[in-house]
Amino acid sequence: MDKIKKQRLLMILLTCLVFGTSLAFAKIGDIQVNEGVTLEVPLSAYDPDGDNLSFSLSNNPSFVSLIDNGDGTGLLIISPDFDDAGTYTQVRITVTDDGSPPLSDYEEITITVNDVSLTYTITATAGPGGSIAPSGAVTVNHGANQTFTIIPDPGYHIADVLVDGSSVGAVPTYTFTNVTADHTIEAIFALDNRPPVLEPIGDKSVRVGETLTFTVNATDPDEDPITYSVEGLPGGATFENQTFTWTPEGSDVGEHQVTFTASDDEELSHSETIIIITIEGYKTKPDKTELKCYNNVFNPTKGEKALIVVELPNQVHVKLGLYNARGNRIKELADEEKEPGTHKYYWDGKNGSGEVVGSGLYFVHIQAGDYKKTKKIVVVK
Numbered sequence: 001m002d003k004i005k006k007q008r009l010l011m012i013l014l015t016c017l018v019f020g021t022s023l024a025f026a027k028i029g030d031i032q033v034n035e036g037v038t039l040e041v042p043l044s045a046y047d048p049d050g051d052n053l054s055f056s057l058s059n060n061p062s063f064v065s066l067i068d069n070g071d072g073t074g075l076l077i078i079s080p081d082f083d084d085a086g087t088y089t090q091v092r093i094t095v096t097d098d099g100s101p102p103l104s105d106y107e108e109i110t111i112t113v114n115d116v117s118l119t120y121t122i123t124a125t126a127g128p129g130g131s132i133a134p135s136g137a138v139t140v141n142h143g144a145n146q147t148f149t150i151i152p153d154p155g156y157h158i159a160d161v162l163v164d165g166s167s168v169g170a171v172p173t174y175t176f177t178n179v180t181a182d183h184t185i186e187a188i189f190a191l192d193n194r195p196p197v198l199e200p201i202g203d204k205s206v207r208v209g210e211t212l213t214f215t216v217n218a219t220d221p222d223e224d225p226i227t228y229s230v231e232g233l234p235g236g237a238t239f240e241n242q243t244f245t246w247t248p249e250g251s252d253v254g255e256h257q258v259t260f261t262a263s264d265d266e267e268l269s270h271s272e273t274i275i276i277i278t279i280e281g282y283k284t285k286p287d288k289t290e291l292k293c294y295n296n297v298f299n300p301t302k303g304e305k306a307l308i309v310v311e312l313p314n315q316v317h318v319k320l321g322l323y324n325a326r327g328n329r330i331k332e333l334a335d336e337e338k339e340p341g342t343h344k345y346y347w348d349g350k351n352g353s354g355e356v357v358g359s360g361l362y363f364v365h366i367q368a369g370d371y372k373k374t375k376k377i378v379v380v381k
Contacts, residue, residue: 025105035116043074051097085115118142129156129189159190195268202297218262286311291373300349308345
């Protein structure tokens with residue numbers, strides 16, 4: 001802090017007679033000044049013989065200096081810093097003429113520098129997702145150090161720290177050293193990166209010669225771009241643009257384990273491993289009455305459908321319906337005489353009014369002569 005205080009001191013003219021010739025020097029006396037204040041004290045002397053006069057300074061501390069104007073005047077400058085408090089004695093100011101022999105006079109003064117408690121304010125703030133300690137308006141003594149600690153909340157990390165508006169990086173602590181001015185510090189936080197979330201896929205079934213197709217989707221809570229990959233892809237199957245497509249052959253009968261993965265651009269990922277069951281082709285004339293259900297976990301909003309298969313060895317009247325978890329029938333699939341053979345029905349997730357049903361557990365029930373059977377179907381969205 002630069003403060004200039006000019007002090008004009010009343011000059012008391014003293015006369016010193018040396019060898020019959022007088023030299024007059026205006027004494028200034030002892031001086032008190034506060035730390036951080038600049039004091040300018042005028043100096044003046046007079047020589048009745050008209051000789052040239054000059055001022056000099058000795059035994060002075062570093063913050064005391066003198067300007068000699070060369071005309072019998074000068075300026076004593078006292079400018080103590082905030083670590084200069086104390087008493088400085090026998091500071092000598094001398095005035096000398098250029099006569100022959102040269103005459104001189106001097107004054108020894110005491111300069112007292114008063115201690116000043118100077119403080120500054122560091123304003124510490126933190127954005128959402130964390131804190132800074134200490135916070136608010138923090139008072140710091142002149143020349144002292146002050147450390148701040150930045151603490152992110154769970155699920156967050158330090159994104160940046162701004163000191164006086166400029167970035168110092170994502171540092172967990174910051175120390176102001178030798179503080180001589182006001183400052184600001186601001187902590188900025190961001191959410192930790194989170195992995196993508198795959199929508200449930202579920203196990204699948206497909207018969208030899210038929211085509212199984214479904215789409216894999218995921219969302220990223222941080223809106224990062226998502227890439228999709230697959231492991232264990234069966235021979236002849238494809239996975240392009242998030243769509244799996246496969247038409248199995250006779251040699252593919254059995255279980256196939258396939259893993260689908262969604263990854264973000266920071267290498268975080270979410271995977272699901274499903275089982276695809278390949279079943280033999282339909283029989284021309286089944287040996288017994290049977291109700292079968294495939295792809296019984298499906299999302300109708302993505303165009304997926306459940307496959308319901310009824311195998312009949314003889315002609316019979318078939319009643320086939322869908323029911324909700326409360327036992328209410330929501331749709332009739334068949335109420336008719338059916339010839340022997342394998343009959344396929346697809347459910348697109350809509351009720352009898354053509355509306356897509358809500359997520360949850362549903363049942364398909366068949367009555368074919370004396371045969372009664374119920375299978376579960378799960379609708380997800």
